[in-house]
Amino acid sequence: MRFRVILAILLISLTVISCSPNRNREGERISDRDYRQGTKGLELEFMRNAPPDRVYSGDDMNLIVEIRNLGAYPTTDSFDGRLEVYGYDEKVFQGERWNGGPFISPTLQGRSQFSPEGGRENKEFHVDKVTTPFGSEAFKQRIIVAACYKYKTIAQPLVCIDPEPQSVFDESKVCTVDRNGKTYALGSQGAPVAVTRVEEEISSSNIHFSIEIKNVGRGKVVDENVRKECPLGLDFNDVDRVMASVKLPYDSSPKCQPKGDYTDPIRLDESGRGTIFCTFKKPPSKSAFETVLQITLDYRYVDEVYKDIEVINIDR
Amino acid sequence: MKKFYLLIIAVMLVSACRGSGEGSLDDKLQTGIDGLTLKFLKNGVPEVIEGNRLSMALEIRNEGFSYIEDSLLVLYTEKDVLKLEKWDLPGRLRVNSDNSLSFNLRGKTLANRKGEFELPSFTVKAEKIDESRNKIESMVGINACYRYYTIFSESLCIDTDPFGRKIASKSCKAKDISSSSQGAPVAITKVEQSIFPAETPDSAIIELNIYIENKGKGILIDPEKYKDACLGKGQGFNSILLTKLKFSWYEYNYEGLSDFECSPNPIEQRKKEYVVRCRLKEESAIPSETLTFETPLLIELYYGYKISDSIRIDVLNDERSN
Numbered sequence: 001m002r003f004r005v006i007l008a009i010l011l012i013s014l015t016v017i018s019c020s021p022n023r024n025r026e027g028e029r030i031s032d033r034d035y036r037q038g039t040k041g042l043e044l045e046f047m048r049n050a051p052p053d054r055v056y057s058g059d060d061m062n063l064i065v066e067i068r069n070l071g072a073y074p075t076t077d078s079f080d081g082r083l084e085v086y087g088y089d090e091k092v093f094q095g096e097r098w099n100g101g102p103f104i105s106p107t108l109q110g111r112s113q114f115s116p117e118g119g120r121e122n123k124e125f126h127v128d129k130v131t132t133p134f135g136s137e138a139f140k141q142r143i144i145v146a147a148c149y150k151y152k153t154i155a156q157p158l159v160c161i162d163p164e165p166q167s168v169f170d171e172s173k174v175c176t177v178d179r180n181g182k183t184y185a186l187g188s189q190g191a192p193v194a195v196t197r198v199e200e201e202i203s204s205s206n207i208h209f210s211i212e213i214k215n216v217g218r219g220k221v222v223d224e225n226v227r228k229e230c231p232l233g234l235d236f237n238d239v240d241r242v243m244a245s246v247k248l249p250y251d252s253s254p255k256c257q258p259k260g261d262y263t264d265p266i267r268l269d270e271s272g273r274g275t276i277f278c279t280f281k282k283p284p285s286k287s288a289f290e291t292v293l294q295i296t297l298d299y300r301y302v303d304e305v306y307k308d309i310e311v312i313n314i315d316r
Numbered sequence: 317m318k319k320f321y322l323l324i325i326a327v328m329l330v331s332a333c334r335g336s337g338e339g340s341l342d343d344k345l346q347t348g349i350d351g352l353t354l355k356f357l358k359n360g361v362p363e364v365i366e367g368n369r370l371s372m373a374l375e376i377r378n379e380g381f382s383y384i385e386d387s388l389l390v391l392y393t394e395k396d397v398l399k400l401e402k403w404d405l406p407g408r409l410r411v412n413s414d415n416s417l418s419f420n421l422r423g424k425t426l427a428n429r430k431g432e433f434e435l436p437s438f439t440v441k442a443e444k445i446d447e448s449r450n451k452i453e454s455m456v457g458i459n460a461c462y463r464y465y466t467i468f469s470e471s472l473c474i475d476t477d478p479f480g481r482k483i484a485s486k487s488c489k490a491k492d493i494s495s496s497s498q499g500a501p502v503a504i505t506k507v508e509q510s511i512f513p514a515e516t517p518d519s520a521i522i523e524l525n526i527y528i529e530n531k532g533k534g535i536l537i538d539p540e541k542y543k544d545a546c547l548g549k550g551q552g553f554n555s556i557l558l559t560k561l562k563f564s565w566y567e568y569n570y571e572g573l574s575d576f577e578c579s580p581n582p583i584e585q586r587k588k589e590y591v592v593r594c595r596l597k598e599e600s601a602i603p604s605e606t607l608t609f610e611t612p613l614l615i616e617l618y619y620g621y622k623i624s625d626s627i628r629i630d631v632l633n634d635e636r637s638n
Contacts, residue, residue: 002498049541068527086487086607086609087485087486087487087488087607087608087609087610088487088609088610089563089564089609089610089611089612090564090565090609091564091565091611094613131613133562133563133564133611133612134469134562134612134614136469136612136614137344137345137346139469139471139610140471140610141610142487142488142610143487144484144485144487146484146485146498179626220483222483230603231483231484232482232484232607233605234482234484235481235483235484236480236481236482236483238483239483302483304485306485306487308605
């Protein structure tokens with residue numbers, strides 16, 4: 001009898017423990033955390049001494065880059081990105097290559113409840129031989145590592161759909177949009193391009209949203225469709241282009257200006273800001289309600305890290 | 317206890333000073349405007365009584381960066397007053413004729429930052445002088461003629477995208493290079509660079525203007541006839557040869573295949589300085605897929621150089637000196 005009681009208590013305890021929400025190191029419940037926050041996508045960092053501060057003629061050299069996905073995309077094994085190394089004289093570093101190729105693993109997922117810190121990967125670049133041309137004593141070389149990767153921003157602001165904003169008699173409205181419209185300020189969405197503001201206006205037959213986006217990261221936004229050439233073959237025609245998709249639950253095909261597709265993307269200005277203006281139909285119902293405005297931005301992003309190293313000729 | 321603190325302070329001071337002085341690996345060898353230097357080792361004006369002998373020493377030192385090979389040193393005396401009797405030479409020096417020597421000297425190295433030197437000495441015999449005079453002031457002169465190289469080695473930024481069309485960040489910013497000296501009497505003072513679109517699409521041509529000055533105390537002579545200049549046979553030359561220019565995969569050779577066209581070469585003096593322009597040939601244009609990069613630039617100049625020094629020797633009348 002006592003054994004059964006103990007067994008029952010044990011089972012109940014196990015059930016309670018397994019059903020309680022997971023907590024992270026800080027004690028907060030993981031499911032409570034909003035992973036769609038922050039302005040970073042990838043973060044690149046050279047590992048200590050790889051490359052070293054000084055290299056000597058005749059040596060080989062390794063660069064190890066730690067790549068961390070600190071944004072919120074992707075949540076499946078679908079990461080699409082590559083690394084490039086450049087900035088140096090190709091006569092100085094000979095026989096160079098990425099171990100395992102230049103592509104970043106598709107498994108580099110963003111932050112989520114299953115991966116609270118985001119994915120992490122190390123990539124190694126090997127140089128067979130460092131040379132010092134023409135007997136030069138010592139000179140500097142800057143090594144730049146650039147990551148070019150596809151990324152996505154998902155913003156889901158809660159907006160008020162008030163088909164009859166002028167009707168002042170309905171005091172039980174869930175939400176209202178006044179005559180001058182309504183503005184929703186947004187923070188960041190766990191990506192280097194953020195939806196920063198949404199302005200809503202309602203006309204007699206349509207609902208209009210002006211959506212402002214901004215490059216809030218430190219890198220460059222490039223066209224989503226330039227996978228092969230990115231980043232070394234790109235010129236100024238390929239930058240600051242963002243594709244966008246904007247939907248309401250009852251209308252998934254608004255008329256947008258620009259269209260937000262490949263042929264007519266949002267163009268960011270010198271300050272990194274851009275706007276898309278979308279016009280939706282009014283819903284069949286005349287009652288006001290709150291709903292999610294689904295905004296998805298697609299683009300490629302280029303982040304860089306560099307290190308200056310000194311090449312020393314010891315054969316001199 | 318006080319002594320202990322003083323000791324610590326002293327150790328800290330010594331450590332702080334180390335590295336900035338001579339012998340630090342960070343010191344550049346290619347600095348200074350001297351090549352071969354020569355001087356008489358003396359204390360005041362040497363005197364010799366007529367009919368007697370006087371021994372004197374010279375210091376010849378290669379204070380520059382290049383190797384001096386088969387240099388010629390010629391000693392001149394007023395033969396009716398002082399007659400060169402003999403040389404007393406260290407092993408590496410060779411007597412060429414009565415009054416001339418040949419020698420080789422290495423320049424500055426990490427192991428010897430002051431350059432190699434030799435101390436040859438010579439003996440002169442004072443001839444009888446006019447009885448009516450107490451003394452005669454006689455000059456002894458020395459000329460040294462040698463071939464030398466100036467080796468300019470600085471980092472050059474090759475900006476293959478001067479109009480900023482590409483989005484890739486640049487690893488360096490193109491700018492003119494200024495320098496004061498390279499461990500040689502002839503110095504490259506400035507290298508200006510310009511980049512132009514080539515006739516071949518998607519490629520660029522680089523042009524370098526190189527400014528050179530004779531900063532040393534000597535004169536330029538023909539490197540092929542440098543010995544003549546010391547023997548009084550030489551004609552004025554006053555030109556410098558650009559023998560090499562190299563960066564990355566591109567190079568210019570005075571004799572042989574080149575990616576550049578450089579003119580004028582030999583480089584003539586223009587006002588105070590010498591200027592040569594080197595332009596990458598069309599067929600060697602830099603392709604546009606090459607991104608901006610920094611690279612060591614090497615420029616080698618070749619010339620002959622002549623330096624001189626002299627000393628006054630007083631020859632005293634034997635009877636009057638008593």
